[in-house]
Amino acid sequence: MNRYLRYIIPVVFIIAVLLIVFLQFISNRSINRLVNGNEEMLNGFEINNTLRNLQNGVLTMESKVKGTVIRGAEINDGHIANEISSLNKMLDSLYKMPGSNLILPQLAMLRDLVNRKINTDTQILDTFRLSGKVFAENIVKSNKDKQLTDSIRFVCNQIDGLHRNKVIAAMKEADYNGLQAKTLGRIIAIIAILASLFTFTYIAFKVKEQQKLIDRLNISEKKANTAVKIKENFLSNMSHEIRTPMNAILGFTALLYKKQMDESSKEYLQAIKVSGDNLLTIINDILDLSKIESGMMRIEKAPFKIREVINTIKDMLSNKAVEKNISLQIKSDDNIPEILEGDAVKLTQILVNLVGNAIKFTSKGMVSVQLLNKGFQKHNFLLGIIVSDTGMGIEKMQQTQIFERFQQADDTITRQYGGTGLGLSIVKDLVQLQNGTINVESEIGKGSSFILSIPYTISRMQTHTTAPFTGQTGNPFIIFENKRILIAEDNEINQLLLKHLLKEWNLDYDIALNGNEAIELLTQKNFDLILMDLQMPEMDGYTATKHIREVMHLKIPIIAITAHAMAGEREKCMGFGMNEYISKPLRETELLNLILYFIGKQTTEMPNVMKRNTIPQFSFAYIQLDYLKELSQGNIAFEKEVTSQFIEALPNALSVIKSAWECNNLEAIRQQAHNFKTTISIFGLNEKLNPWLDYLEQGNLSQELFTLYFNPLHEFCSKALDEARQFYQSFS
CATH class of the missing domain: 1.20.1330 (f41 fragment of flagellin, N-terminal domain)
Structure with a gap:
């Protein structure tokens, strides 16, 4: 039954x-x-x-x-x-x-x-x-x-x-x-x-049987946990107890080196030091392994200067390289941000292990450490590191084993060079704890290369050469002398705005309508700084910057200008090699501060930007004059010219969008809608019109939706144009 x-x-x-x-x-x-x-x-x-x-x-x-x-x-x-x-x-x-x-x-x-x-x-x-x-x-x-x-x-x-x-x-x-x-x-x-x-x-019957099984499993689990804890405590305690006297031995050995002694005594002392260093390395590996296995290893996040970390590694290990008569070289891409956020201690530990191994297994030639810009990974900057040597190399069959614990490429290596086989295993664990990857490429007799990729956050604490302009009369002022700016911008109103500001700051400039023209001008003239719009025809700002850095090898400061203010945009710009980022609509003080960071000079004379008079404001129902007045500071000729271009550009832009829709050219609609935001910003229309423009730029358009978004946009712009014409007539 x-x-x-x-x-x-x-x-x-x-x-x-x-x-x-x-x-x-x-x-x-x-x-x-x-x-x-x-x-x-x-x-x-x-x-x-x-x-x-x-x-x-x-x-x-x-x-x-x-x-x-x-x-x-x-x-x-x-x-x-x-x-x-x-x-x-x-x-x-x-x-x-x-x-x-x-x-x-x-x-x-x-x-x-x-x-x-x-x-x-x-x-x-x-x-x-x-x-x-x-x-x-x-x-x-x-x-x-x-x-x-x-x-x-x-x-x-x-x-x-x-x-x-x-x-x-x-x-x-x-x-x-x-x-x-x-x-x-x-x-x-x-x-x-x-x-x-x-x-x-059935449940009552199974509950009885299951309870018996649970009791047996609990007993087995307690025994297993006890064994694991005993192992962890043993490793931790023994590592600590051994490391404490080892530090004392090495410390007193260093003190004895300062005493006068004969050659035989120095030889014995050197043997003690080498043996002590090797033993301490083994103890440290065991302690790190214990922390990783028990989940006690924590990854910190703090700002650090990546090039300082690399230079520290070089200082630490250069003596070992000199002793073996090999070259230790450091290389770095120019477009790597100066300050990153992550665990500098773990990175140092990884590099000390890899570079130390490279020096250990290289008898002649060189060891190199190369830093690479590998782009972005989910809004994080991806730092690439290659540690290469011209040593003995690793056989293909053994390359998959060297990252396993207590494994080395060959038994003869243990006898000849020593070590526990834990170093690369710990390196791999530390890299993976930071969401990174590590691989090895090697050829017998030619050397090995360890290739790492570790994601870091770009710190906002990037270093600059000049303090920002504060706008306060109690501080030293900053002016520009014989400086030339390259403006890469295709929007006419934005060009006019930048020309007005740069003239006011006594800066010379040239204008390029796209990335190709900017590169051509860079081959003809010397510039001190580039204002780079990101969205341009023929060649955009990203591609142009990449060409300037990687092909032309120019280190000129580049400030990105974009209508996008999305999360991760600044990090993306800096990942392409730009030095800073500013979003539209441009603010005079913010732009001036950025330029001063890179090419400013302190002086006791007050710049023109401080010598302003208050200008009476006008009031309209659609257009807003605050931004225009802030930029013009009473320059009527500038206001008149900007208003004239606005009156001419707005109907043309609307006509282009409508024609593009009739030709089913969605890309042209998106491009024109994006540029439209810059055109209308001078009269403060972004807040009201951006929702419609965002739909046209990013939405999946149908005839019904296009009419729904374009018609109110067109109607609003018509009324704004009427007011702009009234404002323009006030100049006569």
Whole structure:
């Protein structure tokens, strides 16, 4: 009986579980449909309420406008503006409601009608204000206002009708799904009870057997843990107890070296020192191995200068290289950041081990350490290190074994050179603890190369040659003498801005429209600094910088300029060899500080940037003049020229985007949308227009979505252009 029970009960249990899962799946689907139906009903009610409020708002505004005209009362612009703002908010809320994508044509028509209604009422008020009551009443009597109101009511009813049908269908489906979920719930409960009765006996039987097994496993686990702890404690205690007297032996040996003694005594003392050093190395390896195995090895993160670490390694091991009459060379890519963040102690330990081994196994020739820029890995800078030697080499079959514990390439190596075979194993563990990789390439008789890649964070504490300009009269000031800047920028407005600032700071400059032109100018003239835009035609800033560093081998400071302000952008720029990074829109003080870092000179004379007068501000509804005034500081000619270029560039940019869409050229749309952000920044339009531009630059566009994003962008820009023309006329 027990034998059959062992098979029957699991089968019944599995069938019951599968049945419950199946019924639960169906039940959940019904419940989800019920919830979705309720949400659709709520959304329908919300849309209905918003449409009703919208119609009431339209009627209220119409009533206020007509009342003002009929009574001949004073126009209250504040009330009218509030009504218009309320209508726009209600329209925006309709676009954001769930399911609005199904009625986008109706919503677009409704927005157009409401805007026309607003324009008509505004026209009535303007006519009343400028021409008088009679002319305003004539517009009212034309019934244009009433026709728009009726059209708005018709579209609202049309939208409401669409959603009412959805709500009715959702209510019916909700009733059905609710009943189905209730029935399935009862069935699941009955099956669960039956399955429980069948399985209770089996579970009780298995619990007894399992408890016995657990008791036996607990006893075995305690024995195993005790053995592991004894091993760890033994290794740690013995390593500590041996290392303490060894440090004393080596310390007193060093003191004895300072005493006068005969050659025989010096020979004995040297033997003691060499043996002590070897023994201490073995002890340290054992202690590190114990820490790694017990999980006690921790990776710290702190800023460190990578080249100082390499120079320290060279200082530590150069004597050993000299003793063997071999060369120890250090090489480094120029585009490696000066300061990284990571565990410098672990890196030093890795390099001491690898370089020490290279010197040990090299009888003639050289040992080299090379630092490489290997790009980025998940926003971290990837540092490459190659430790090469011209030593004995390692056979192909043995290259996979040397990173294993207590393994060396050959038994004769242990007899000839000594060692425990732990060094490379510990190196590999330390590299992997830092999320890095290590590999070896070797050929017998020619030498070996150990290739490492370790990710580090680029520290913001990069060193610079000059303190930043503070803008305070109590500090020394900084000016430029005989300095020339190369501007690599394709946007005309940004070129004009940079030319204005550099002229004001007495800096000479040349302009390149793309990376190719920048490289060509670098072959013709000497420059002290480059302002490099990242997004340019033909050759972008990244490619140009890579060519300047790797092909032309120029160390000229490069400051990246970009409209992107995304996480990791600065690290990416510095990984390509740029020295600093600034995002658009450019701020005068920030740009000046960066230039001063690299080519500034202290003086007691106050620079022009300090000698400014306060300029009165203008106010417009769309364009903002704060940024322009901040840059111009009262230079009317500069303001006029920038405004002229803005008036010319904006319609052209909109035309290019529209033409690109008609030609299905998505890449041109994205490029133009990106450049558009620089064009509009001078008049402070980024905050309002960037959401639409981001969609055009990054979104998956369809005809419907393009119209949705481009039309309001075009409308807003048209109004901004009108204000820009008014501002331009103020100069005459």
